Amino acid sequence: MRTSSLSAGRLGFGAVLLLLLVLCPFFLPIYWTLILTEILIMALFAMSFNLLLGYTGLLSFGQAGMFGAGAYAAALAILKGGLSLWLALAAGVFTAALVALVIGYLCVRRDEIYFAMITLGFGMMLYTVAHNWIELTGGSDGLPLPAVPPLTFFAWEVSLFDPRWMYLFVLAVTLLGTLVLWRVVRSPFGLLLTAIRENRDRLAFVGASVQNIRLAAFVIAGAISGLAGALFCLFNNMATPDFLHWGFSAKPVLMTILGGAGVFLGPAFGAAVFFALEQATIQITENWMIVLGAVLIPVVIFFPRGILGTILHRLSAGRRKTP
Amino acid sequence: MLEVRDIHVYYGDSYILQGVSLTVHPGEIVCLLGRNGAGKTTTMRGILGYNPPAAGEVLFEGTRISGRPVYENVCRGIGYVPEDRRIFSDLTVEENLEVASLKPRPGLAPWTMARIFETFPLLARLRRHKGGALSGGEQQMLAIARALAGNPKLLLLDEPCEGLAPVIVESLGDIIAGLKAEIPVLMTEQNAHFAFGISDRGYVIDKGRVRYEGPITELASNRDIQDRYLAV
Numbered sequence: 001m002r003t004s005s006l007s008a009g010r011l012g013f014g015a016v017l018l019l020l021l022v023l024c025p026f027f028l029p030i031y032w033t034l035i036l037t038e039i040l041i042m043a044l045f046a047m048s049f050n051l052l053l054g055y056t057g058l059l060s061f062g063q064a065g066m067f068g069a070g071a072y073a074a075a076l077a078i079l080k081g082g083l084s085l086w087l088a089l090a091a092g093v094f095t096a097a098l099v100a101l102v103i104g105y106l107c108v109r110r111d112e113i114y115f116a117m118i119t120l121g122f123g124m125m126l127y128t129v130a131h132n133w134i135e136l137t138g139g140s141d142g143l144p145l146p147a148v149p150p151l152t153f154f155a156w157e158v159s160l161f162d163p164r165w166m167y168l169f170v171l172a173v174t175l176l177g178t179l180v181l182w183r184v185v186r187s188p189f190g191l192l193l194t195a196i197r198e199n200r201d202r203l204a205f206v207g208a209s210v211q212n213i214r215l216a217a218f219v220i221a222g223a224i225s226g227l228a229g230a231l232f233c234l235f236n237n238m239a240t241p242d243f244l245h246w247g248f249s250a251k252p253v254l255m256t257i258l259g260g261a262g263v264f265l266g267p268a269f270g271a272a273v274f275f276a277l278e279q280a281t282i283q284i285t286e287n288w289m290i291v292l293g294a295v296l297i298p299v300v301i302f303f304p305r306g307i308l309g310t311i312l313h314r315l316s317a318g319r320r321k322t323p
Numbered sequence: 324m325l326e327v328r329d330i331h332v333y334y335g336d337s338y339i340l341q342g343v344s345l346t347v348h349p350g351e352i353v354c355l356l357g358r359n360g361a362g363k364t365t366t367m368r369g370i371l372g373y374n375p376p377a378a379g380e381v382l383f384e385g386t387r388i389s390g391r392p393v394y395e396n397v398c399r400g401i402g403y404v405p406e407d408r409r410i411f412s413d414l415t416v417e418e419n420l421e422v423a424s425l426k427p428r429p430g431l432a433p434w435t436m437a438r439i440f441e442t443f444p445l446l447a448r449l450r451r452h453k454g455g456a457l458s459g460g461e462q463q464m465l466a467i468a469r470a471l472a473g474n475p476k477l478l479l480l481d482e483p484c485e486g487l488a489p490v491i492v493e494s495l496g497d498i499i500a501g502l503k504a505e506i507p508v509l510m511t512e513q514n515a516h517f518a519f520g521i522s523d524r525g526y527v528i529d530k531g532r533v534r535y536e537g538p539i540t541e542l543a544s545n546r547d548i549q550d551r552y553l554a555v
Contacts, residue, residue, distance in 0.1 A: 191422045195411045201373070202409055206423035207397035207473050 021171055025164040037167045039275045040174045041231045042251065046259075046267030047181055048224035049252035054261035055185055056217045057197030058108075059116045061249050062123025063225050065103065068130060068244030070096040070226025071233035075143040076136075085149040085160075089173065089230050096226020097219050099126070104218035108211050111200075123249050130241040142240030145233070160234065170231050177224050178268075184220055185264060193217055254292070258299060260306025269308040324349050324507055325370070325477055330379035330389070332362075332369045339365045341531040342379065345509075347477065352503050354518040354539070355511040356553055357528040363511035364406055366528065367481045370509075371403050372396050383477070398425060402475025402506075404466045406482045412455025416446055416465055419454050425473040431505060434471045442498060443468050460491035467498070471506075478502065480510035484517050496521050515553055519543040527552045 025033045045067055052058040073095035077088040103122045107115055130137045137143060148160050151169055160166045184190055192213050195203050200210045233239045242248060251274075252267065259270025277295060281288035303310040325347040332340035340362050347353045355363050368374040370381050372393045381389040388396050397403060411419050420439060427433030440447035443464050449457060454465060463483060470478060483499070484492045492514070499508055500521045512518040518525065518539075525542040527535040529552045535542065542548065 188421055191414060191418050194413055195422050198411050198413050199409065201393075202405070202411065203422075204373075204393035205371075205397060205403050205405060206469060207394050207425050208422070209392070209394045 018175075022168070025167045030163050033163050033167050035275055035279060037163070037170050037235055038232075039271050040167075040170050041228050041235060042255065042274070043268035043271040044174045044177045044231070045225055045228035046252040046255040046271050047178060047264075048221045048228065050256045050261055050264075050267045051181060051184065051193070051217055051221040051224070053253075053256055054263075054266070055190065055193040055197065056214060058111060058214065058218075059253070060119045060218075060221070061116045061246065061253070062103070062119035062121070062126075063221070063252055064244050064246065064248035065119075065123040065126040066096040066100050066222040066225040067229035067232070067248065068126060068239070068241075069099045070229030071239040071243045072130065072137060072143065073226070074230035074233045075145060075239040078145055078149060079143060083149075085151055085234070088149065088234070089227065092226045092230025092233070093223050094226075096229065097223035099226075100219045100222025101215070104215045104222070108214035108218060120246060120249070123244065123246050127241055127244040127246065130244050137239075137241070140241060142238050142242075144238040148234050148237060166235060170235065173227065173231055177227050181220075181224060182264065189213070189216070254296065256306070258296065258307060260309025260312075262305055263309045263312060266306050266308045270306065273307060324384065325509065326382040327366075327370060328380050328382070330366075330369050330376035330381065332365050332374050332376050334365070334374070339531050340369055340376070343369070343528065343531070343533055344379075345526050345533065345536070347507050347509050349507055350504060351523040352499065352508045352510070352521055354522040354525045355509065355528060356515055356518060356525055356542075357511075358552065358554065359513070361528045361552075362531040363528060364481055365531075367403070367406075367479050367509075367511060370479065371401060397473060397475075400428060400474075400476035402470035402473050402478045404463075404470045404478070404480045404483065406485065406511075410454040410457075410462050410465045410469060412453060415451050415453055416457070417450045419465055419469050420472045423469040423472040427474050428476060431474065431476070434474050439468050439471060442471075442501075460487050463487060463491070463495065464498075467495075471502075475506060478506050478508045478510075480508060482511055482513060484512065484514045492517060515549070 024036055028036070049060060049063045052060045070092035074088040074092040077083040077091035083091065103119065107118045110118060131140055150157050150159050151165065158165050160169055185193070192203065192208055196210055196213060203210050229243060232243065255270035255274050256267040257270070258273050259268065260266030277292060278288050281291045299307060305313055327343060327345045329342045329344050330340055331342055343362065343366055345353070355366060357363050365374060369376050372388065372391055376389050379389070380387055383396070383399060383401060388399065411422065414422065420436060445461060445464055446468055449461060454462065457465060467480070467483070480499070483495060487495070496517060502508060522539045525537065525539045526533050527542070527548055534552055535548045
């Protein structure tokens with residue numbers, strides 16, 4: 001499924017999708033614009049998680065720790081530091097990368113269930129810090145932001161109070177984060193990640209340190225998760241301990257499995273399906289997790305490539321049959 | 324170049340290598356012969372650090388490398404082609420080589436992509452194919468090419484001919500023999516006939532110990548050793 005260059009068809013599809021995404025807030029009601037904003041943020045979060053699961057073969061069950069670190073860093077940068085919007089985002093990315101460096105250093109020696117459990121353990125510790133270090137984090141109330149700094153771009157300035165501007169801002173940042181991840185997976189470093197997932201011993205045979213590469217992947221994934229977390233903080237006007245809860249770490253896992261871990265945009269697609277399902281279900285019942293489970297189980301059993309992964313696989317198989 | 328001094332290697336509780344010593348000098352091909360389970364692969368892995376020796380030491384260009392991690396030894400200049408020639412099946416031929424490329428060594432002509440494809444014309448045509456889609460012989464070529472992409476100073480080949488068609492074995496022999504002036508080779512082999520054809524010296528290993536060492540012509544004419552340890 002990995003083609004070395006972007007085909008014109010995929011480029012065209014991307015351009016149309018992007019145009020649609022840009023136009024959305026101008027014809028959708030505000031409520032749906034808000035939902036879409038949240039989908040974008042979670043899509044970025046899930047794609048950063050998938051750098052670990054889909055490309056490196058590591059199941060991180062504490063990714064919300066980095067997401068939350070990014071959110072709190074952004075909130076503190078604005079509240080205590082009085083920093084601008086861009087610097088708040090940068091603070092989120094930097095802090096999350098730093099947290100990922102420390103956690104990752106201790107986690108990357110193990111893989112499979114052990115890696116998952118260690119990351120889960122760190123995620124729970126970070127949650128407790130956010131919940132109980134009241135002087136810094138405001139405890140269970142979180143850190144509400146009285147106002148989000150305006151978006152400035154050279155001399156141009158606009159308030160993100162308008163959900164449409166917030167949406168466009170989130171779209172731009174998500175796109176940026178996605179491009180960074182794309183560059184990473186398509187670089188020689190990305191090849192190494194794929195090679196690790198396949199067989200870590202063979203990677204040592206070609207002279208690469210599995211631990212160092214995993215750590216680098218963990219830090220990059222953590223930084224992008226932190227970016228998503230900082231966006232989520234701006235979007236919600238607050239950072240709360242819930243962002244770090246292990247239940248929150250499960251979200252990118254579910255989205256990635258739904259959409260497909262083997263496809264770059266699979267987790268983003270999964271995020272969209274996740275929210276679409278949620279919105280469709282809560283019209284009828286509050287117990288939407290039952291519906292999510294009812295969809296997730298057959299996906300895992302019958303379509304292990306995920307929804308987008310299966311669609312793309314069918315398409316490429318069909319194309320090969322009809323020359 | 325490479326000096327292995329009395330290494331002992333365990334797999335869990337089993338005592339596999341019971342004191343193996345060998346040397347590889349610049350410009351030679353050395354083969355390590357023996358029956359299945361004699362300890363050939365374990366010797367290779369002991370040298371590389373994949374199964375670190377519990378006692379004894381491995382010196383590479385005078386530096387002690389036993390106890391160092393595998394990737395470090397590979398970076399230091401030991402190219403390794405594992406027995407099962409497992410290439411990365413999800414990556415293309417080109418990507419397999421790209422992943423393995425390391426800095427050129429001073430004094431040695433660098434193994435650029437162009438030079439590798441010149442040496443292995445077969446691979447040039449399969450450049451964009453996935454490693455997993457190649458035949459056994461093609462995978463073995465790729466595994467050797469991948470080791471060369473790391474610009475090694477020494478090449479360890481574990482059972483390079485295993486399961487390959489005779490015509491492939493022949494061209495493999497030409498390629499390995501062509502390398503030796505620049506890169507000395509230590510290889511293990513079941514196919515004694517192949518090993519006799521291209522090696523300069525040989526070691527015979529049995530039950531974790533070296534039973535014989537000497538010039539390949541002597542070994543090739545020593546029926547007694549062959550009957551006792553190789554059963555050819």
